[in-house]
Amino acid sequence: MAVADQDTAVRTGLVTRVFIYGILLVFAAFYLLPLFVMLTNSLKPLPEITGGNMMALPDTWTFEPWRQAWSSAQIGVEPTGLKPYFMNSILMVVPAVAISTMIGALNGYVLTKWSFRGDKIIFGLLLFSCFIPFQIVLIPMASVLGKLGMAGSIPGLVLVHVVYGIGFSTLYYRNYYAVFPTELVRAAMIDGAGFFRIFWRILLPVSGPITVVCVIWQFTNIWNDFLFGASFGGQTQPMTVALNNLVQSSTGVKEYNVHFAGAILAALPTLLVYIVAGRYFVRGLMAGSVKG
Amino acid sequence: MAHLAKADFRTRLQEWLPKLVLSPSIAAMLVFVYGFILYTLYLSFTDSRMLPSYDWVGVENYVKLWGLRAWWTAVINLGIFAGLYITICTAIGLTLAILLDQKIRGEGTLRPIYLYPMALSFIVTGTAWKWIMDPGIGIEHTMHLWGWESFQFNWIKDREMAIYTVVIAAVWQTSGFVMSMFLAGLRGIDNEILKAAQIDGASNWSLYRRIVIPLLRPAFLSAFVILAHLAVKSYDLIIALTGGGPGRATELPATFMYSYTFTRNSMGIGAASAVIMLMTIAAIMTPYLYAELKEKK
Known part of the structure; x- marks a missing residue:
């Protein structure tokens, strides 16, 4: 990409660009973190969360939590799921x-x-x-x-x-x-x-x-x-x-x-x-x- | 003759039709918005407790309200929360927008990642962050497992610090939106101005500080107004993240109003707190909306 078509008219050197990408990626990780945590932990059996690492991928993959959340979890007094x-x-x-x-x-x-x-x-x-x-x-x-x-x-x-x-x-x-x-x-x-x-x-x-x-x-x-x-x-x-x-x-x-x-x-x-x-x-x- | 009368009826109908179409909305607005506001205003001057009562007590509820520790806690919390929330969102939003505006490869991927939290419910956001910040299973626990034994992050259980966890979750949800407001502002700036400044020898830093950021004034104003009004209305996030606790450490006016009105049987005081919330938002929104409407003529 030629410098001439930078639409901001601001020129940045290599070091600056690495720095810019670094910050942008850190923020991308920040925004994705909760989604990652929700997804991975929704696919683990409970002991793996309470005894294990929240940031780790599941050892045993299970859809059981999803099934429970959908159709059998206790909501208020009824076990109807969501x-x-x-x-x-x-x-x-x-x-x-x-x-x-x-x-x-x-x-x-x-x-x-x-x-x-x-x-x-x-x-x-x-x-x-x-x-x-x-x-x-x-x-x-x-x-x-x-x-x-x-x-x-x-x-x-x-x-x-x-x-x-x-x-x-x-x-x-x-x-x-x-x-x-x-x-x-x-x-x-x-x-x-x-x-x-x-x-x-x-x-x-x-x-x-x-x-x-x-x-x-x-x-x-x-x-x-x-x-x-x-x-x-x-x-x-x-x-x-x-x-x-x-x-x-x-x-x-x-x-x-x-x-x-x-x-x-x-x-x-x-x-x-x-x-x-x-x-x-x-x-x-x-x-x-x-x-x- | 009959023919003329018919034509006349038709034109008159056509004249009235637009107003007729609009009238249900106007009626609904007058009743459900402005009528209800007046009703709540009235209740705030009565001794309503569990049910609405119409016995006038003057400003007694307001006097009581401002004498309540719980209300002061809520107001001070709102001050801390709104101040940090607005400042941090604006800082992150502006930084990300400026960085993304540097012809970044992958901008098309990054932008949606920054913005997707805005599509979620505050209840979902609250649930996710509640467990991420929970010392038992969340970040603190993870850091210990990774070998950083002394790491401590138990703000959500700490009366002094819990309000800051609300800031973290709220910033996560809305800062991407502020970024897109600033990005739209940046993309609207004429490149020729920037090029001219560069020819005059301005550095990147001073280019942004002296020219670009001042040109973004409208975006700053919009961001401020939107964030301030979201802060005053914050309710769901508190309910999901901390439930107002520990103790009452993270109560905000919105949660205060709900509990005093519906669970503590002090409807008069609840109504008074709602009136104060409305006045706060009106003070922020009215000048802004007025200016926007005038400009658009």
């Missing part, structure tokens, strides 16, 4: 992501292409709602869910996640549609196309990338949520709450290998999304923080 909670999470995440994304797309469309007096204020209020500490809504939410008869149920959790998810999904679509040429929308209006027709025929077909970003963001956030699940999950707790119950349970021997397998199971869906569509994941993160 499986039913995994299902709870899926049943909660799919509708919550779908609904909040659809609403976000429509909101973004209205806020950019059908602007009206006060739309800036509405958007500002929505945007601020993305960042509130949810402790501020826990008490009234608990009583409202109770009154609606949705406390401790999947529909209740879906409602909560949709309500607090539309801020971000609206933000994504608004920023995306803001740069879409308004002339095209005007032209369609003059041709007599209505509100939904324009959305369906003109904006939706170009919304692929932002939809991927939005779905990934909502999926990751809702799957990883703990506070709402722990507060309102009741008998239908999501995966994160179950994992915490598994790890914190004070009865019996601490089965570290099962805990690690459970942790990976809880992380697997979002990790897979990250591996498959990391580019979009990063874009979502950036759009949620820096300017869209």
Whole structure:
């Protein structure tokens, strides 16, 4: 590689470069360490962890901890494993992501292409709602869910996640549609196309990338949520709450290998999304923080 | 005539339709966000204990709150945690971004490695680090096995040091994200500026110190705002990593609020602590969001 195409315009000597690679690799090891520890130790029999070295590869490889974590480990009082909670999470995440994304797309469309007096204020209020500490809504939410008869149920959790998810999904679509040429929308209006027709025929077909970003963001956030699940999950707790119950349970021997397998199971869906569509994941993160 | 009326109805419907589509979201936001905020604010001025009560007691809860040792512990812990978390994440993020920006071979592999923790739940992060830092089976134990008998790392069991283990786990989770914010900032800098400075004889060090880092101001600001608001909201990580312990040594306002409201039957005080959390975040976010929205016009 010629020095001339260094895009930073900074020239570095050999010693410096070795040094740079060294630091970068040390940090890579730091970030990979917990994943390595979780994986290797989830494949060991328990005595190998308590009596052996956490950083060592298994002597005896076993999938037993995974099986236990999935289908027989004690979660709370029931020896059900994490499986039913995994299902709870899926049943909660799919509708919550779908609904909040659809609403976000429509909101973004209205806020950019059908602007009206006060739309800036509405958007500002929505945007601020993305960042509130949810402790501020826990008490009234608990009583409202109770009154609606949705406390401790999947529909209740879906409602909560949709309500607090539309801020971000609206933000994504608004920023995306803001740069879409308004002339095209005007032209369609003059041709007599209505509100939904324009959305369906003109904006939706170009919304692929932002939809991927939005779905990934909502999926990751809702799957990883703990506070709402722990507060309102009741008998239908999501995966994160179950994992915490598994790890914190004070009865019996601490089965570290099962805990690690459970942790990976809880992380697997979002990790897979990250591996498959990391580019979009990063874009979502950036759009949620820096300017869209 | 009828034809005209119909056309009129259609245009009026078209005029109202956008607002109609937006209105459920506005209603939900007004009720579930701002209505709930006002409700919690109101509760913080009442003598609510196990259940909401509507008997006004003025600022009594706030007076009690600031008289509680546990609350002070939580606030001081938040100060330590947020300060270190923001500083270390920014330092690591900036360093990694600058180093990665030196035409590094394998950048495409390293970047996702730095960033993947962001895809995990804090509960997973907490679980992993809880056992890694556990003196019985974790790093300390490993070092002893490797022959470093005197090695000690029992912070997670130590009241004085436990809060720093929270910093370690939280930095692990988010510093890669800060790196990508800075990297995006670096890639947005015009190369011509740098080349011109180099022709003027600036060294690499002064190039970064005098030109590049000042140009990254917006990225610093975004990183600060995001990290500060994450720090105030930190709850899951504490629950999974230390459970607030040993004793109450790692309680943060978020865990304080939860336990006072739901397990200690002091809903009024819990509500007051939530209001203070919200005000802290509002003080950080509002100017930032306001500036961002104005700029975008």
